[in-house]
Amino acid sequence: MSDAQPTHYDLLSVPPDATADMVRAAYRRAAQRHHPDRCSGDAAAQQRMAHINAAYAVLSHPERRASYDVWMRARQARRLADAAAQAARPSRFAETWPWGLVAATAALALATVGTVLYKTSLPALVIATHALTR
Structure with missing residues (x-):
């Protein structure tokens, strides 16, 4: 994922400390809202639904979710390190x-x-x- 794309948590509108039941309920709400059959005429609905399914596949599996959380923390640490390096660079x-x-x-x-x-x-x-x- 690039910086412009939302995280899996953002896609499902759940906090990072959400329980499995909260993730499941959020997935169902998002799937109902963005399902291609329900959004006829919307060309991007299929792609949105694929992103929602991918987010649920990661967040519903405990090991994948733990790995994703580690990756998110590493990504945030990298962003902070890059910002610090940019600030330390002389103008x-x-x-x-x-x-x-x-x-x-x-x-x-x-x-x-x-x-x-x-x-x-x-x-x-x-x-x-x-x-x-x-």
């Missing part, structure tokens, strides 16, 4: 911000050096310009 900003800091520092240093050179060479240019105009 694109976290990976690139040092280079932005280096670029900003270099630009500031260049501007500072340019300003110092301009201000120190300006008096010499003014003196040279006055000497030429005399």
Whole structure:
């Protein structure tokens, strides 16, 4: 089953701790509601009924149900581990911000050096310009 599909418990609308009698009653209700003979004209009724039968086949058998419950817990643990790994993965900003800091520092240093050179060479240019105009 993929994440988009409901669990067997969801298909039969029973809680995971439901008794065998509750599962049987839920199966009968679902089978009556979704049976292809009752839902004439509904093309998906046969497929829904097949899913309901598969869910009941697993949940009505004690060993299969125990195995399914173990699988569900493992699937949930995997989802949580994947979410934790995704949360721990650095974002694109976290990976690139040092280079932005280096670029900003270099630009500031260049501007500072340019300003110092301009201000120190300006008096010499003014003196040279006055000497030429005399």
